[in-house]
Amino acid sequence: MTEAGVEDLRKELLFSALRGSDGDSSLAVAIFRELAISIVEGRLRPGHEVNSAELARRFSTSRTPVREALLLLERESLVIVPPRRRPYVSPVDMRQVREIYEIRGSLYGLVSELVVARATDEEIAGLRTWQKVLADDAERGDVHAYFWHNVGFRNAEASLSQNGELQRRLSSLGLQMHRFRHLSLSLPGRLLHSVADHERLVNAYADRDAPLASAVSRSLVLRGLRAIERSGQV
DSSP: OOOOOHHHHHHHHHHHHHTTOTTSOHHHHHHHHHHHHHHHTTSSOTTOBOOHHHHHHHTTOOHHHHHHHHHHHHHTTSEEOOTTSOOEEOOOOHHHHHHHHHHHHHHHHHHHHHHHHHOOHHHHHHHHHHHHHHHHHHHHTOHHHHHHHHHHHHHHHHHHTTOHHHHHHHHTTHHHHHHHHHHHHTSTTHHHHHHHHHHHHHHHHHTTOHHHHHHHHHHHHHHHHHHHHHHTOO
């Protein structure tokens, strides 16, 4: 496996979020995509008001696709659309962050056990390729590239579990999960800790050590939670 480009990973993630929304217009999808990426990457902060009229002008469209896009964003818990008030980016709730991270930690612990049991040596070598890309991103201090390549690494892991239901459970955590992940990785020192954890994880896979791989995977997830808790940004 070779690493995907950042733009390809963005498209893959948003395609997953848009499943079941085939009736929405291409303009609605374009507006959804722009806003979702800006929220996930932290350029639109909690409480930021979304100006529907401005979006309609920017995309040369009526208010209808904008409303469709906002409903998709609301479904993903990225915006709040109150009656008779301007929509705004949803706040980050620490309890929700903690609950999502606890679920992710358990699910990825299971992913790691299944990767050890089911992945071939060649497939595990593919994960090492991803890990090297992450190391390059961390060395450059490129948070955005690291985040998206981390999404690719985790998606590759989930695929190697050969458990479609498990992959659907992970996907169901939605874009809000990725918003929290990006926040965690943007905190000081997080990239170096994360890339070291990923190296330990890939080594555990190569050694076929399921208990260690599962423990490292859970620890990797929960370290992100602890970083957010200590940051005081939520």
